[in-house]
Amino acid sequence: MRAKSLFLVNQFPLAAALLGCAMSAAGQSGKPPQVNQVGFLPQAAKWASIAVDETLKTDAFEVVNTATGETALQGKLLPAQDWSPGGQRIQLAEFSSLKTPGSYRIRVAGLPESAVFAIGEGAYDAVSQGVMKAYYFARAGMALEAKYAGAYARKAGHPDDKVLVHASAADSKRPSGTRISSPKGWYDSGNYNKSMVSSSIAAGMLLAAYEHFPGVSQALQLQIPEQGSGLPDLLSELAWSLDWMLSMQDPEDGGVYHQLSNLEYGGDEMPDASTEPRYVLQKTTAATLGLAASLAMASRVYAKYEEQRPGYSKQLLDAAQRAFAWAESHPQAIYLRRDDVKTGAYVDDKMSDEFAWAATELFLSTKNPSYRSKLQLEQVNINQPSWRDVSGMVWMSLAQHIDQLSAEDAALVRQTLQSRAQQDMGAWKASAYRLVLPEGVFKGGGTGMVLSEAMLMVAAYRLLPQERTALDVAQSAMDYALGRNPLGMSMVTGFGTHSPLHPHHRPSLADGVEAPVPGFVVGGPNIGQQDKNACPAYPQSPAALAYLDNGCSYSTNQVAIHGNAPMVYLLTALKTLTASSQ
Template identity: 40%
Template structure:
């Protein structure tokens, strides 16, 4: 009976929890205000409602109307229908409604695994041969030293492909891996029973941590054991063409320059991993201890080298070959210092790490280059480990986090899509989908502190945004929903000869920067600057630091719905 679906009805294309908020947005003002919810199987009307009064969208000048059917709590498969007969995509109301998305999003990381073949038993139609062994990686001239001359080769296998490209970057791995470790620390019980059908599913380590280990072990190899410094990235000099599979992509690879940002990212992640992996001594002998050693050494290097920034253009003036892949060139590493110090403190309780920590500045929604808030999350979570002089730091972190959460949910009732996302045009940066997901994590952390319903609801509204309730009408997660991107900027999906993109990957989302200059952007409105075309690396690429907060969000709402 699913028929005549109208793309102007925007809603979470997967569905809603029986007790949760349920909102659809009509992207054009309608002449008749009545709407109904139909049983998608037999067409019966199960709920009637009235659209809200028009809301102005300052980003596009358009108006929307809200259909709120939160009162419908019965499980089932439904469609929303307007008085003129137009119908929405089908959606479900049921417990565990986001479990499949949560599993799919974590499996997205499995598909990003480097240096390994993906057999059909785990990867289905997206099975592939092994590529990028990275066992003989050249030390770039920018990273050469007396111990590591230019012709020196290191082994640095594993890790996840960063995004649509075939390189791996420590800075971006930092926030990604930490977000997944934090998910485990926040919801250990749920995560212990979260099976994602990966090769390690039958071992005695939770799948979430097995997935993390794939990248963590790589990150550890990026430290130069001679001095504790950490290479910024492992990369080809320039991006591969779009139509080449990993086993065919055999150009030389380099580790490039040691930077402060890389050292602090590794210090933070390895310190957090040390305490998360501590209970798994038997399954992973020695690993937690090694992580702590690596973290301490990386920190010490950063103390000696407090501002070694990654400046790719400058680097190319002095060294060959030129490196033109992703820079992740953060110009301010003070937030990375706070984060690494906090994780080291929480894993060791040593006062030496307390000195650099302060929460005097406003916290911001995390991104690859803004990570102080990750430190706040860990302090909130680990109350017992926070003693003495750390107690007032934790209190300040809590106050700042709640302030940020309150700003995010303010005026929700007037927003055109009733989402936390999109309060201002500034939310629509490169990778805006991750802004939405990370805003939701801020709210979930606040919710864990004081159980205020509006925070949890705000997080759900942003999940709705990602799954279709937005100005583009797309669910941004491949393979999930009725309309999702089919042409992500993703070499693995473009080159594999399979029509469907690899599932469980979060597209970057609207970005008015339009840096790719692709044809086909529908408008200049910041919330509409999205084009489902593989040429659009600025709006339709995928990336591990965008997928990780999606995993966190989907798993967290599932875990909370069961409590």
């Protein structure tokens, strides 16, 4: 009976949420141990975080096999430590030595039991498929058929074959009001706009997943219309966006439009109901360099698929080189907000990281030393990659191609990544939660930030495999995203026992299906509460609880293509690297 009800819990997140409440009401106080609710690969570091107070009378924990009811592992909680982001005292449970495949819960006497999680070689297979399949659900300009989309089938919207050139983007060859065609692409976030900077960083991270971990990436089966075309599914899905990006480049001068957008956010409607005029906005240095970098990467990856996409690799590289040339002659074309455009702006006024990333990828793809000479490597920061700061991509790509670098450059790459790893490993060990939280993590988009910081740890670990702790730090980032956080929630729709049910995502709000479209990573806690006038009250403090699972909450509960990409990368990395780690 017990095993059966637990099985049901695993299958139906909503029922699990209700059952969780009932269990708490039945006499258990306190919060359950927080754990990655999807699970672990057998060789992974495994931690649970337990918020404690003086009423807890034990420092013992058990890991219980849910199929047999037997205790698979007993251990002692580590001493309590304050963890200020959650306003909690935390005791950690480590159970890394449990490697036997199965389904488990953590039990601490006096507390509700943890969510169910799996240990097994396939523990991440479904979520890997899910977070990549989310891009299919984000496709603009295509009907999603039930055969591929199930209950989330929908009509096509936004064909974008007659897009207007906005006054901000007008020039003599394409005056204001000129119609151009810019179809395909992915909706950027919870609305129906298409953004170049978020598309380019998402593409860069997905291409990195493919280039660094080809085996696992090629094996990903997405059930999308292009399946069986001879291209791996990940590359078929990505091409939907790359084709759009190519169309955003002005053929006349090589500059790239910043956004393709409505002038105002529409309501909570399905794509086909959204019929306002669409515009391409101002050409910017950020958009142009983002395209240059990601298309230069793509030209390397698609070169192996000349038979499936004849001429594509060269087309991508030509576009990237023309874009870089435009940016060199327009080095500070920063996006300016206009009164008539009310949609998100993605303003970035620091271009040195974009120049460095584009020069890096063009150097690696063309081997032309002139691009290396434009890369002032010793001046490039290392930050977790985001749409605003792409510096981390420079170091990751150089690390991947370290055998092509001069001895001096190779040494600098090693030194930079090692130094970042030392910093993060130290912060991780010192953290009461065993978690590295990048600066600003609770000011919007924090889930993606935690995951993209972990991408740097993956790069460090691949260069320096003796630094096993760097891989454990990356695992902890995955744990945070999948439920080892003070909200006790997986931040990915449809995955984990408790996950967002009401993301700020127009199709999920408008499609009449109760469960949200699965596989989307939501932004996470945000003390800024920019949405407070649109939403019921929710906590502002402690920072790690400043979150609202409500469709109104664009500040905390919005999806974004650049939030999913580091999750795809990290799942692919962990699957590849954990099995062979010691």
